[in-house]
Amino acid sequence: MAYDFQRLQVLIVDDNRFMGDLLRMVLRSFGLDRVSVSECPLEGLSYLESHAFDLAFFDYEMPAMSGLDLISRVRGHHNDLVRFLPVVMCSAHVEEERVLRARDVGATEFLVKPFTTQAIYERLASLIERPRPFVREACYFGPDRRRKLADVASADRRVRSARGIDGPQMRRAALRDAAGGPDALANGW
Template identity: 40%
Template sequence: MAKILFDKISVLVVEDNMHMRRIVRALLSGFGIREIYEAEDGAAGLEAFQQFSPDVVITDWVMPIFDGYELAQMIRKDNGTNPYCPIIMLTGHSEKRRVIEARDIGVNEFLAKPISAKSLYLRLYSVIAMPRQFVKTKTYFGPDRRRVEGNGFKGEDRRDPDRSEKFLVDETAQSRKAG
């Protein structure tokens, strides 16, 4: 694992629960992060994001005024302050549906409450030391949703299920001939 100079990183924590904000701040400080901004709702979070342009945003999902989902959408807008800023979604609602929704609006990492120092550190490490390329399509802008290299296909054929199935069939046939 590469060493990260956390003292060079700025983080915005957007969380409506004051106690959770304090916990996240304490953990971030413990990692060596010195520049930590806080906001208590999505509106204040967007304002702080535009004012401070942090390196990473950690946002709760459910908040008053507008939630972390809407905040992430606003950050990812092309004309925003920094649409490439890594976003870590923090939530007590970790159903598969929510994880997929967060991924599909361009959230980099998902962190379920209750959090631990290790889980927060690993998410930060992931967005800083192993950033994923951003993808822009007609319906999506955000980090590549695929975390690992897929089936070895490149270009237009990479999503062609017929080619994928053919490849598997051909591989099976070749292994039978060899054996």
């Protein structure tokens, strides 16, 4: 399925200007014109606090603050629009330990560098078509780390907002609306 992504607003935080610009160019080829790029994680956090982004791409390794630390700050944020933000962690290092650490701090998806346009599109489609509910545990808040659907005997731990809708449900509705709905086709894609 192809989507019209032109209404989505995306933040990229990557200390490597070339990689940030390259990712922005790929996103623009999908019709995403509202893409902000920051080379500084603290500046990126400031952008998140002052703009309503629909999703973000964070680099794993940055000098001032790692992508892991940035995700931790996002997941602990007081504003639900920031806390429930889908975050795609990007890294050229794909050792299992790194991927699991990104998952365990609250990354929604993982994108391997060097990336392909198809891999980026698949991450975007996954965020829209298969958003994961958020869970709160003693030492974790973020997207459910389980990928397979299974019956769980324990109580439902998905976080509900004051309106009774979980964060991913709000995000899924916003992303689908912004992407033109489930049946929308992107021009030329």
